[in-house]
Amino acid sequence: MTTLRPPLALLLLLAACSGGDDLTPTPGSTGDGAAPTPDPDGARWPDEAAARGLDYVNRSGEALKATILEANGAGVALLDLQGDGDLDVVFGQGLGSLKQGLEGPGADLEVFLNDGSGNFERAPGPGLSGWWTGLATGDLNGDGRTDLVVGGYGGLEVLMQSESGALESWQSLVDAEDGGKLEPGVERPFGVSPHWVTSLALFDADGDGVLDLYAGFYLKLDPQNPPISEIEDGALSLPCRWKGHEVYCGPRGLPAQPDRIYRGLPGGGFLMNPAWLPDHEPGYTLAVLPSDVDGDGDTDLFVANDSTANLLLVNDGTGVLRDHGYEAGFAYSADGMPEAGMGLAVGDVNRDGLPDYAVTNFSDEPTGLYFGSALGFSNETFRFGLGKESRPLLSWSVHLEDFDGDGWLELFTANGHVYPQADEELTGTSYAQPDTLWSLGPRAQATRFVSPDPGSLFATERGSRGSAVGDLDGDGRPDLVVTTIDGPCRLGINDSGEDANRLAVVLESTVDHATPRKAGERRTPRDGTGARVAVVIGEAEAAFALLKERQTAQGYQSASSPVLHFGLGATERFTELRVQWPSGAETVLPGGAANRTLYIDEARGLVREEVWQ
Amino acid sequence: MMRLVAIALASIAGAAPAPSLGAAPLEFATLPTTPALEDDAAALAEAWRDALELDRPADVVRAARTRLTIGAPASRDGRLLALYARALSATGGAEEATSFLRTAQPSATTRGEVEVALARLDLEADRLDAVVARLASKQAGQPVQHAEVQDAWIVLAKAYQRKGDVASAVPLLQEFVKRARLSPEAPSAWHLLAQAALAARDLDNARRFREQSQSWAAWQAFYKTRRIQVLEAPDDPLPRFGLAQLWASVDELERARVSVGEALERDPEFARAWALAGELERKTGNTAAAITAYGKALGIDPTLTDARFNRALLALAAEDAATARGDLEHIVDGQQSTAERYLGAHLLLARLLRDAGESEAADKRFARYQRLGGTETL
Numbered sequence: 001m002t003t004l005r006p007p008l009a010l011l012l013l014l015a016a017c018s019g020g021d022d023l024t025p026t027p028g029s030t031g032d033g034a035a036p037t038p039d040p041d042g043a044r045w046p047d048e049a050a051a052r053g054l055d056y057v058n059r060s061g062e063a064l065k066a067t068i069l070e071a072n073g074a075g076v077a078l079l080d081l082q083g084d085g086d087l088d089v090v091f092g093q094g095l096g097s098l099k100q101g102l103e104g105p106g107a108d109l110e111v112f113l114n115d116g117s118g119n120f121e122r123a124p125g126p127g128l129s130g131w132w133t134g135l136a137t138g139d140l141n142g143d144g145r146t147d148l149v150v151g152g153y154g155g156l157e158v159l160m161q162s163e164s165g166a167l168e169s170w171q172s173l174v175d176a177e178d179g180g181k182l183e184p185g186v187e188r189p190f191g192v193s194p195h196w197v198t199s200l201a202l203f204d205a206d207g208d209g210v211l212d213l214y215a216g217f218y219l220k221l222d223p224q225n226p227p228i229s230e231i232e233d234g235a236l237s238l239p240c241r242w243k244g245h246e247v248y249c250g251p252r253g254l255p256a257q258p259d260r261i262y263r264g265l266p267g268g269g270f271l272m273n274p275a276w277l278p279d280h281e282p283g284y285t286l287a288v289l290p291s292d293v294d295g296d297g298d299t300d301l302f303v304a305n306d307s308t309a310n311l312l313l314v315n316d317g318t319g320v321l322r323d324h325g326y327e328a329g330f331a332y333s334a335d336g337m338p339e340a341g342m343g344l345a346v347g348d349v350n351r352d353g354l355p356d357y358a359v360t361n362f363s364d365e366p367t368g369l370y371f372g373s374a375l376g377f378s379n380e381t382f383r384f385g386l387g388k389e390s391r392p393l394l395s396w397s398v399h400l401e402d403f404d405g406d407g408w409l410e411l412f413t414a415n416g417h418v419y420p421q422a423d424e425e426l427t428g429t430s431y432a433q434p435d436t437l438w439s440l441g442p443r444a445q446a447t448r449f450v451s452p453d454p455g456s457l458f459a460t461e462r463g464s465r466g467s468a469v470g471d472l473d474g475d476g477r478p479d480l481v482v483t484t485i486d487g488p489c490r491l492g493i494n495d496s497g498e499d500a501n502r503l504a505v506v507l508e509s510t511v512d513h514a515t516p517r518k519a520g521e522r523r524t525p526r527d528g529t530g531a532r533v534a535v536v537i538g539e540a541e542a543a544f545a546l547l548k549e550r551q552t553a554q555g556y557q558s559a560s561s562p563v564l565h566f567g568l569g570a571t572e573r574f575t576e577l578r579v580q581w582p583s584g585a586e587t588v589l590p591g592g593a594a595n596r597t598l599y600i601d602e603a604r605g606l607v608r609e610e611v612w613q
Numbered sequence: 614m615m616r617l618v619a620i621a622l623a624s625i626a627g628a629a630p631a632p633s634l635g636a637a638p639l640e641f642a643t644l645p646t647t648p649a650l651e652d653d654a655a656a657l658a659e660a661w662r663d664a665l666e667l668d669r670p671a672d673v674v675r676a677a678r679t680r681l682t683i684g685a686p687a688s689r690d691g692r693l694l695a696l697y698a699r700a701l702s703a704t705g706g707a708e709e710a711t712s713f714l715r716t717a718q719p720s721a722t723t724r725g726e727v728e729v730a731l732a733r734l735d736l737e738a739d740r741l742d743a744v745v746a747r748l749a750s751k752q753a754g755q756p757v758q759h760a761e762v763q764d765a766w767i768v769l770a771k772a773y774q775r776k777g778d779v780a781s782a783v784p785l786l787q788e789f790v791k792r793a794r795l796s797p798e799a800p801s802a803w804h805l806l807a808q809a810a811l812a813a814r815d816l817d818n819a820r821r822f823r824e825q826s827q828s829w830a831a832w833q834a835f836y837k838t839r840r841i842q843v844l845e846a847p848d849d850p851l852p853r854f855g856l857a858q859l860w861a862s863v864d865e866l867e868r869a870r871v872s873v874g875e876a877l878e879r880d881p882e883f884a885r886a887w888a889l890a891g892e893l894e895r896k897t898g899n900t901a902a903a904i905t906a907y908g909k910a911l912g913i914d915p916t917l918t919d920a921r922f923n924r925a926l927l928a929l930a931a932e933d934a935a936t937a938r939g940d941l942e943h944i945v946d947g948q949q950s951t952a953e954r955y956l957g958a959h960l961l962l963a964r965l966l967r968d969a970g971e972s973e974a975a976d977k978r979f980a981r982y983q984r985l986g987g988t989e990t991l
Contacts, residue, residue: 235849236842243704244669326823329808334775336804336826364703375812382775388738392705426671428705 023350023444043404043496044453045437045480047460049489053120054481056110056489058465060094063486064420067098067226068219068250069131069153071418072198072286073396073465073485075557077135078472079146081123082165086114087470087561089481090148090167091489092132095184098223101153104185106130109150111167118473118493126167129184130155134557138202138211139527141268142513146527146562151197151215154182160268171269173215173262182223193220196257201553203290203299204530204582205276206319209513209523210264214301216285217257219250227254245421251306256282259303261321266513276319283308289344290551291355292532293372297522297584299530302330304341304359328376339365343556347400347409348547349440355549360395360413360556363422363429367395367413369440384446386438392429393436394418397467397555401478405500405567407537407546408441410449414482414556416463432461435482457482457492469554470561476502476595476612478565501568501594507531507550509581509602522583524602527562530582531602535566536575543575568594654690661696665703666797667840673700691723695730702734710734725759732768736775744772756785763793767802779809790825795863800830835859850876854886866893884914891920900927904936918949922958929961938965945978956987963991
């Protein structure tokens with residue numbers, strides 16, 4: 001691991017020496033004191049999807065889930081369409097059956113426009129036809145508008161946002177010729193598996209200021225002859241069973257598809273660039289998370305794989321990514337076993353200036369909480385009591401976010417089992433599960449949020465999959481959009497931390513991107529992807545810093561808001577704000593008041609402030 | 614002559630895949646009522662352990678509810694009580710498992726099993742200090758209580774490791790991999806040792822321990838797979854043969870012998886199983902039985918060159934020059950004569966001919982040996 005670059009590193013070191021890393025150790029053993037308690041502030045997290053016009057209903061095959069394709073559900077993306085400054089919502093969408101995937105009609109993306117106050121109206125989709133799962137957002141052509149990449153079972157499409165705010169097809173990254181593309185209603189070769197894209201990440205791999213694309217691929221599944229009940233034939237066949245129950249086959253026993261990386265072109269297209277992914281061992285990728293893990297100024301990638309070792313792809317600065325997951329303690333569980341990695345989140349949980357991360361897993365495999373350290377990561381799952389708390393849950397999307405604004409991150413997981421058979425006797429789990437939210441500080445103990453309100457996002461048991469975080473109603477508090485497999489989406493309106501002070505930061509870089517780059521010159525992407533922000537709170541010995549990185553790919557198959565949210569707790573002012581841009585430049589703002597959104601441009605500094613009403 | 618045989622055996626051992634033996638198959642479909650298990654707590658414990666390892670905890674729960682009734686002899690067997698508790702926990706009944714164990718009355722000789730099972734429940738509930746309190750020994754030279762229960766070592770080690778106390782975990786892990794190399798938790802133990810070595814910047818050991826972890830994890834995965842296949846196709850010899858190979862690969866020769874015997878019961882014309890049986894006999898020093906088994910294999914499938922080479926080596930050791938010569942000639946004149954793994958056959962035949970006074974033939978064979986890259990002297 002290299003060290004943080006000087007300016008931000010020094011700042012964070014200072015923070016760590018004073019107020020940082022000040023999680024209060026839990027007295028005695030862990031695991032005994034995490035009983036759910038109602039939120040002391042009376043937060044409810046009401047699910048207002050239906051009331052606010054988000055009437056998306058997911059389709060993901062048939063209820064019995066005969067094939068693994070039908071279990072994975074869809075993601076969601078939050079992005080500003082039409083340039084009106086609010087967050088609109090785009091959902092992936094599947095089909096009612098695998099047969100429909102062959103015969104058509106295919107599904108389009110589903111688009112909902114925000115009126116600025118968190119109420120939505122359906123808008124026409126881009127006109128795609130397929131089975132769509134993962135979404136990624138970013139400004140691909142530097143025009144100041146957020147574009148979209150969507151992947152699925154047999155599709156990987158680039159969509160540009162037009163001046164009018166419509167998403168328009170730009171490039172298809174899957175070939176029809178080799179059978180990788182699944183076009184519902186179009187005859188396809190027998191015995192060929194489509195490309196199956198799960199999670200996507202747009203990030204700048206080589207520092208040229210143009211976003212590149214990492215596409216996580218899952219496995220080979222022949223839609224015309226999927227394995228049912230057993231894998232292979234004869235005496236060495238294996239039944240597809242879980243805890244004695246017959247279930248769909250996979251991922252184990254089915255061939256994994258290798259992930260792909262694409263180099264972004266200044267005009268907005270992509271070219272596949274396998275040279276950036278040498279020595280890649282295919283896993284069953286379900287989640288991808290970009291982050292500057294080693295603090296050397298370029299972007300690395302966490303890759304969560306289902307039933308195989310997770311990857312930590314460390315960037316050498318030129319875009320070449322090599323796996324160091326094992327050495328970093330990220331590849332396997334605490335017990336040294338590969339787990340079913342489903343979702344990923346990053347954040348500075350213990351406020352020591354180093355990124356910590358969470359990875360969700362299958363039931364009987366706890367959600368892992370790992371703290372960054374000088375040498376790899378330390379597993380904090382059990383000391384926080386998350387082992388017992390999360391073991392019965394099968395968790396997908398995940399976020400580390402300060403929802404209640406107290407200055408400490410919370411852990412959200414979207415939960416739901418893959419097997420309907422989980423409802424049989426003696427499985428130790430259930431098909432529908434509640435979503436979960438735990439506070440992780442200041443006491444070093446995962447304490448679960450509960451709401452007595454039956455209309456709360458956390459009160460009902462569903463089959464959640466993707467989720468995205470963003471302030472949808474413009475009150476400065478990050479809300480949650482969650483997809484449910486075979487069911488309606490949910491919109492959790494964040495009503496927690498009513499008295500907390502907060503700050504939001506929007507980044508962009510209007511530095512000239514048109515002139516040719518000098519040798520070794522690094523540039524910031526137009527939308528600020530990869531920039532890191534440190535907000536210093538307090539003075540002198542009592543000072544500490546909150547750290548965030550501007551990345552939208554997190555959770556599972558989803559893209560969250562590009563706006564960075566900071567909780568300041570009872571403090572009404574921040575002491576200093578620093579932005580470390582991927583170009584190497586730094587923007588330093590003196591202290592200021594909280595409860596507003598700061599718009600910061602690499603070229604112009606603080607452009608404007610919007611005080612929340 | 615014997616020196617040559619020893620060299621050749623060594624070369625074969627390095628070249629040929631390691632053979633193996635297998636455990637008796639377990640019929641889970643009849644788990645709760647199999648009469649043979651009724652009076653045999655040890656067999657019952659083995660069956661329950663297998664069921665847990667094969668991801669069928671509900672079978673154990675159902676079986677235990679009929680067996681562990683108050684007053685039943687089985688209800689005093691700590692091994693069965695502990696396994697039932699693990700099954701309960703795996704089916705969502707961790708609290709019920711804890712209550713059950715706390716009120717159980719195991720025999721004095723098996724009480725340790727219950728204590729360790731309670732500690733495991735504490736571990737699963739993140740009560741790490743409770744695990745340490747229950748299992749850490751205060752006696753000098755005895756790091757763990759209930760040391761006779763092999764799980765005590767790994768459960769306490771994991772508690773220390775999860776608490777961040779790697780130094781206390783490492784010696785326990787080292788002892789566990791010695792005591793329980795075939796445990797499903799052995800790969801975890803090796804992994805934790807590798808992580809500890811990495812943290813200490815001991816890269817050589819980190820690499821070595823990681824390889825052990827991965828190798829044993831692969832073995833465990835195959836072992837589980839083969840057992841499932843045996844259950845699914847009990848009359849088919851192939852999964853049992855695979856099981857035998859797995860046992861042989863870890864030098865569990867008696868278990869391998871059982872499995873290969875079961876495979877041959879189901880298909881007496883299974884040539885590779887006979888070859889494996891020969892290899893097992895060879896490894897246990899039963900030369901005559903080995904030669905017979907190899908002969909059976911070659912009688913069914915003359916193309917099994919490894920079996921032929923091994924029979925030749927044993928025949929040489931037994932000073933049965935005729936058999937050895939026949940086999941060696943078959944190899945060096947056959948389709949695989951140029952394969953590197955059979956290079957030694959050319960040399961052995963040349964020496965055999967030399968010892969038989971056939972100098973010209975010996976020189977011819979030796980010349981070919983040299984052309985193929987052999988460097989030893991005649």
